[in-house]
Amino acid sequence: MGIPATYRPDETSTEIFSEHTWLQGVFLACVAYGMVALLFFQCINLLLFSPGRQPSRWTHGLAWYIAMMFALSTIYIGALVQFTQESFIDGRNIPGGPNAFENEMFSIPIDMLANVTMVILSWFSDLINIWRCHVVYQSSSIPGLAVIALPVLMLLASIAFGILWLKQVGAPSSSPWDTAGINFTTPYFAMSLALNILVTILIVVRLMLYRRRINQALPSNTNHGAHYVSLAAMIYESAAIYSVFSLLFLVPFTIGHPLSQLFIQALSPVQIMSSLLIIFRIAQGKAWSNKTVMIMTVSEAFPESVQTIGGSNRNNVNGIHITTHTTTDVLEGRSKDAAISLQVLKEARSVDFDEARMNKEDDDRL
16 A cells, blocks of 8 residues: 555655655665774774784874774764754755755755765875875886876865865855856766776776786786785775765766765765775785785795795795795784795795705705
8 A cells, every 4th residue: 555645745756756865875874884983993903902013103193094084974974864854854844845955955054064074084085095096006117106196186176176066055045956156066076086086997907917917927726915906905995986986976966867866975984985995904914015016026936935924835945845934914004024025035035945955964964
């Protein structure tokens, strides 16, 4: 049995669908925020409270950075939920319903609080993505600063468009969908999306090139370095999740479809979730660092004695048993591998080889 016609609001089907997608978008934003909260506490635990790890100034700074992002995310979701409550409950009698309330009241303080935090959070997340792009290209033949020059300029443009967009939606009776002057909604979100897509492509291309090098250099049955260049690593490192989600919002918004309401509410939590996934991999010691290229280089040079990080490997060379040990530690935010860094590996192999050779010579004399 359906809802009686007399109970339905006196609105068009398009307006009702817009309100459906708006409310569902708030639910989706809350789900994304729950994932943000989970990732935040896991990152803090790994950065500051892991057994046997002494937090450095760098890890403390990173912890404060994500704590600030989490605090702003909490403010955003609280303001979003409060504005939704005012639209569907406190201001339900406005002519045109919640859809009209959003257009008319988009500039009220509680909603502007959500808008300002959303824009600031996008800037902080974009900074993380650009930083990761610089790290991935740090050991490339192309200077890292040259690679991120265009993304930095796009970030500055995004900041400018973000300020103009906040000024636009802060005007009375103005919203992203209805404005008297220039609508900066599309330029702002398009610039943010273009920046993230560019960084995503740059990072994925770099990782795919190294994945190809690993496949060519190492036997097919080895998985050394897979956590650096796997499909999951490319998705996490490049924040591709946010890029896809931004497209899901921007395409319907550009053509004026109400479906954009479903995604714009959750856009900020999804972006923070993508950034925290990067931080989580850093805290785990699985993220790409400036030492990763050295690890890959040594893997190519000594493929017969390289094993997954965090164990030992025993080899037999010319009748001599050689054991190499690997340990993983995270210090100052970078993955340190004492056995796979080139200098330490050479020293370790030299000592173990000499000791094994002397033992074999003693056995031969006997």
